[in-house]
Amino acid sequence: MEYGPAPESDKNAMEFLDRHKRSFGLFINGKWVTRKETFPAVSPATGQVLAQVAEASAGDVDAAVKAAQKALPGWVKAGGHERAKYLYALARQVQKHSRLFAVLESLDNGKAIRETRDIDIPLVARHFYHHAGWAQLMDSELKDYKEIGVVGQIIPWNFPLLMLSWKIAPALAMGNTLVLKPAEQTSLTALLFAEICRNIGLPDGVVNIITGHGSVGEALVNHPGVQKIAFTGSTEVGRIIRKNTAGSGKKLSLELGGKSPFIVFEDADLDSVVEGVVDAIWFNQGQVCCAGSRLLAQESIAEKLYEKLKVRLQKLVVGNSLDKGIDMGAIVSPEQLKTISSFVDKGKNEGNEVWQLENIPSAGCFFPPTLFLNVSPASVIAQEEIFGPVLVAMTFRSHQEAVKLANNTRYGLAASLWTENINLALDVAPKIKAGTIWINTTNVFDASSGFGGYRESGFGREGGLEGLMEYVKPKEEKAFSEKTFAFKAAGSSKAGTGGLDRTPKMYIGGKQARPDSGYSLQVVNPAGQVVGEVGEGSRKDIRNAVEAAQANSKWAENTGHARAQVLYYLAENLSARKKEFEERLVETCGYSAKDAILEVARSVERIFTYAAYADKYDGRVHSTISRNVTLAMNEPLGVLGIVCPDEFPLLGLVSTVAPAIALGNSVVVIPSPASPLSATDFYQVLDTSDVPGGTVNIITGPGEPLAAELARHFDVEGIWYFGSAEGSKNVELLSADSMKRSWVNYGKHYDWLNNPLEKEFLRKASEVKNIWIPYGA
Numbered sequence: 001m002e003y004g005p006a007p008e009s010d011k012n013a014m015e016f017l018d019r020h021k022r023s024f025g026l027f028i029n030g031k032w033v034t035r036k037e038t039f040p041a042v043s044p045a046t047g048q049v050l051a052q053v054a055e056a057s058a059g060d061v062d063a064a065v066k067a068a069q070k071a072l073p074g075w076v077k078a079g080g081h082e083r084a085k086y087l088y089a090l091a092r093q094v095q096k097h098s099r100l101f102a103v104l105e106s107l108d109n110g111k112a113i114r115e116t117r118d119i120d121i122p123l124v125a126r127h128f129y130h131h132a133g134w135a136q137l138m139d140s141e142l143k144d145y146k147e148i149g150v151v152g153q154i155i156p157w158n159f160p161l162l163m164l165s166w167k168i169a170p171a172l173a174m175g176n177t178l179v180l181k182p183a184e185q186t187s188l189t190a191l192l193f194a195e196i197c198r199n200i201g202l203p204d205g206v207v208n209i210i211t212g213h214g215s216v217g218e219a220l221v222n223h224p225g226v227q228k229i230a231f232t233g234s235t236e237v238g239r240i241i242r243k244n245t246a247g248s249g250k251k252l253s254l255e256l257g258g259k260s261p262f263i264v265f266e267d268a269d270l271d272s273v274v275e276g277v278v279d280a281i282w283f284n285q286g287q288v289c290c291a292g293s294r295l296l297a298q299e300s301i302a303e304k305l306y307e308k309l310k311v312r313l314q315k316l317v318v319g320n321s322l323d324k325g326i327d328m329g330a331i332v333s334p335e336q337l338k339t340i341s342s343f344v345d346k347g348k349n350e351g352n353e354v355w356q357l358e359n360i361p362s363a364g365c366f367f368p369p370t371l372f373l374n375v376s377p378a379s380v381i382a383q384e385e386i387f388g389p390v391l392v393a394m395t396f397r398s399h400q401e402a403v404k405l406a407n408n409t410r411y412g413l414a415a416s417l418w419t420e421n422i423n424l425a426l427d428v429a430p431k432i433k434a435g436t437i438w439i440n441t442t443n444v445f446d447a448s449s450g451f452g453g454y455r456e457s458g459f460g461r462e463g464g465l466e467g468l469m470e471y472v473k474p475k476e477e478k479a480f481s482e483k484t485f486a487f488k489a490a491g492s493s494k495a496g497t498g499g500l501d502r503t504p505k506m507y508i509g510g511k512q513a514r515p516d517s518g519y520s521l522q523v524v525n526p527a528g529q530v531v532g533e534v535g536e537g538s539r540k541d542i543r544n545a546v547e548a549a550q551a552n553s554k555w556a557e558n559t560g561h562a563r564a565q566v567l568y569y570l571a572e573n574l575s576a577r578k579k580e581f582e583e584r585l586v587e588t589c590g591y592s593a594k595d596a597i598l599e600v601a602r603s604v605e606r607i608f609t610y611a612a613y614a615d616k617y618d619g620r621v622h623s624t625i626s627r628n629v630t631l632a633m634n635e636p637l638g639v640l641g642i643v644c645p646d647e648f649p650l651l652g653l654v655s656t657v658a659p660a661i662a663l664g665n666s667v668v669v670i671p672s673p674a675s676p677l678s679a680t681d682f683y684q685v686l687d688t689s690d691v692p693g694g695t696v697n698i699i700t701g702p703g704e705p706l707a708a709e710l711a712r713h714f715d716v717e718g719i720w721y722f723g724s725a726e727g728s729k730n731v732e733l734l735s736a737d738s739m740k741r742s743w744v745n746y747g748k749h750y751d752w753l754n755n756p757l758e759k760e761f762l763r764k765a766s767e768v769k770n771i772w773i774p775y776g777a
């Protein structure tokens, strides 16, 4: 049968544009603000200019932030139930106007109407419904948390309205007000959304939408009135934002790029796999951050699969976005088309075997579905995010090789596994470093499940309970204070018997190690007496410690129960030597005996607390909309760098190390630079407590340079820093290159004695991986 077009009417969308005289202002404080400077919204399928859109100035950004600030107290005071009603009204409005939204989105972005109608817009409504529920339940389910304040949100062009809903729904539910900037290529559905905010009577200033280019986003990121930035876009811009917000105290979530593996084991149902591939890389023209863009096929079935894919590829229909019969629409812009073409040219020049759909429209921004076969894992097209309909295929022999290839990327957004063997799938899923794992399915999303990356795919989650945590902060704000909680030196300190004659080494891989520099540093107590010496650690020592921590992956594979036993034993052994530790604190910190006894007792108790959590910090099973079991698993970050506070030399060390290792991380610790001797004594306790070598590595020496080394190191997945404001800024800046998770104190003091953020340490020591397992015979 011949294929014939089945066009969707654009009448309502055109009426909407005409009603606005094809020119849109900014939506600030509930009103439309017109601007002289504008840029065109162009339909990539036809090149038609749909409307003119205002380019916001720095002054407009300021006005929008001020409007959000003004609206904040009222929005918080409205309470969860009132907010739930507004979110519900937004959900209903999206549903009522779903056809208009779908058509406008397809026109503006170029994507197929079948997808906007059946996937994007229903999911948008679902997000508002789901978060109406969270607003309603905030007081009971999140009673220890409160809103952050004014949030700046910046989104990309690939799922314009969907990304808006992922950002706006949780922010509003938790009582924040916001300023959102859509991508310059796709502003129109955000502006239609602004109109429905007005229609439902959302209080002025709660949602502000400002349009424009990257500089508008930059002004929003840098505005001092914004307490949080939520960004989705490229890793390159994400990195700039991490640097620009360093030291500011702004909370940050970054949803960035990906190069996700699509792994096919030999027992997979290959016909389902072929349809999976279509959804993985040819959905939304491949402009999907979590697109399965690397096909890893087991060697035994690779040829058979490739043959099937070549046939399927030629059956895809590429055409006008409003044609209901097409599989793929237009690429968003001529610039993006150029980027994709240049990657494909590189792939061809490298000599890779390539297959492309032959028949695509000659006018408009179209690119054929493309398949590269037998690509080397190191090739540019196998490593870089192309963000287009381009699949690169390679083979593997063993399961171990599949995991290795899957993780051979700087990204970690998602992975899709295809096998009929559930044991194999669940064995491989935890080994892949990615935030979402789909088993025998791909590119499925839901508001109740978190989505987000590992490594350079960014940090933070959107969706589900884990996503809400990005829009709240603990109510217990006094946990961090300008004033120190530390004990005062009693003034009676004296250098004891453990003085100068002892120069402890560092502790790497379960062994004492001399510093690479060969130098040591004197340790002086508050009375000015030299109480010992420690090794002067340097870059090389940090590198060795990270290597030892990395080699210790078995620790993470232990059960929570096994880790708990080690921690209890650690507490027992510390307790057995408490006298010695108390004396050390008196000698090195000038503590009173009473204070020393308290610090040691709390240290023992703290280890017990996190031993207790080791097998109780469970994940969840999310209730997603499709027939899936969606397991939200708390996974360790991997190698975590810890820079201990100056105060509480023993308790500060224990309170950070215990939660980190309880959840399976291996740590590289820089103990209190002022009083490192409690830490060096701690080696012996570690040695006698069955803590495997490499789990805890301790490098003494100058705090700030060592912290900088940790922050820079690409194999350190996270860093906690408790030191100065300047040092905090530096850690955030330096961690931008590897996009590592950082937690810093901005120079404030934590109440280590009472540990008010007990559970926060566990959250910061882990990240959530969502594993989707569909069911149904």
Ligand code: NAD
Binding pocket: 154, 155, 156, 157, 158, 159, 181, 182, 183, 184, 212, 213, 214, 215, 216, 217, 218, 219, 221, 232, 233, 234, 235, 237, 238, 240, 241, 254, 255, 256, 257, 258, 288, 289, 290, 385, 387, 413, 452, 453, 457, 458
């Ligand atoms: P982009 O980073 O170029 O732009 C994203 C947004 O940031 C736009 O609104 C842009 O105007 C703004 N921006 C640009 N420079 C800025 C700056 N210096 N400061 C602040 N804002 C700035 O990305 P894009 O090309 O629009 O989108 C494609 C990228 O987005 C891909 O890398 C894709 O993987 C990623 N993405 C990620 C997710 C996710 O959830 N992880 C989802 C969708 C897209």
